[in-house]
Amino acid sequence: MNKLYIVGLTGPTGSGKTTVAQMFAKSGIPSINADEIAHKVTDIGTQGLLELVAAFGEDILNEDGSLNRQTLAAKAFADEEKTKLLNDITHPLITMEIRKATRELIKKGVKIVLLDAPLLFESRVDRFCNDILVVIAPKEIRIERIMNRDAISHEKVLSRMNAQKDDDFYLSRAGHIIRTDCEEKELKLQVAQTLIDLRRTASEAER
Template identity: 40%
Template sequence: MKIIGLTGGTGSGKSTVAGMAKQLNVKVIDADVVARQVVNPGEQALIEIVSVFGSDILLDNGQLDRKKLGSIVFSDKEKLKLLNRITHKYIVNEIQREIQSEMKKGTYDYIMIDAAVLIESGLYNICDAIWVVSADKEERIRRIMNRDRLSYNEAINRINSQLDEKELKKHASAVINNDNDIDIESVRFQVMQLINQVE
C-alpha cells in the first residue's frame, strides 16, 4: 500500500484533485475533516485551544467558533503558529491511526493524505509521493473569495498564512497544474498518470 501526500495552497484546487483520486479507487483522508473532529467539545485539542485563546472562541453550544478563531489567527502569524502547535499533533496522530486501520483492512492500493499542512505537520515524512497542486495567485484569490465569501484582503491573509508555493514545490515529487486556463480533463489526466508512477 502506497501513501500519497497531496498539498497545495488554499484555492489551488486540492479538493478537486482529491475527488478525482477517489474516483480512481484511492482512499482519501481529508486533514480538514480530521482537524474539525479533534476540536469537538470534550476533545483535548479544544481544551488546550480554549486555555490559550479564551472561552470567547466558543459558540453557545460549546462548539469551536471557527470563524472567530480564524479572524484571530489569520491576521497574526505568531498566533497561527501557536494554534498549529496545539492542533498538529492531534491531527497527525488521528491520520496515522486511520492509515494503520486502512492498512489492516487492505482494501486499497493507495491512501492519499489531503492536507494543506502536509509539510508543516511533518506528515510528508510518511509519504511515498508528494503531489503539489499549483494555481496562479490571483486565480486562487478569486476562488477563495467566491468559496468562503471573503474580502480580497481576507483572502490574501489566508494565502499569506500558509507556506509559499515555492516552498511546497521543494518537497514535491510531482506538481499538478490547476490554473484557470487548464481544463478539468487535463487535470484528471495528470492525476491518472501520476498514480501509475507512484513507487
C-alpha cells in the same frame, strides 16, 4: 503485512486539492483528509477545543459551544507566533488520528492512499509519506475560489494566504505536480498520468 504507499497531497490554499482528491477517489484511491480530522479533534467536548479556548479566548466559540473556525482563523493567522500556537495545539492531535487511519487502511489491504494535508510540512506529517503530490494554481484564481467558497473578504483571504508558504516552497518539495488552472478534461489527464506514475512507484517500492 501489506505496505501502504502514502502520498502527501498538499499545496497552497485554494489550489484545488479537494477536486483532485475526488478525481483520485473515482479511480479507487482513498484519501485521509487532515482538515476533517482537524474538525474531529476540536469538536465539542474534546481536549483540543479546551486547549484552543485557553489559548485564544472564549470568543472563538459559537453559542452552542462549538468552534467558530472563522473567528479562530482570524486570530490565529494574525501573526506567525499565533499561527505557531495553533499548530502546536492541533498538530499532535491530528498526527495521532492519521496514524489510526493508516492502520485501518492497511488492515483493508489498501495499497495507495492520499494524505490530504494543506499544512503537510508545517505539521511534519510529511514524515509519514512515501511521495509528495503538490496541487498548484495562480494566486488570482486561488483568491477568487476562496472568496466564493468561504464567503470571506479579499482582505481575509490575503491574510490567510500570507500565513502560508509561497508556491516555491511547495514546488521544491514536490515529487509530482498537478496544475488546476485548466479545463476539466486537461485536469483529468493530469490526474490519470500521475496515478499511472504513482502505481508504478508503489509497485516498485514493494519489491
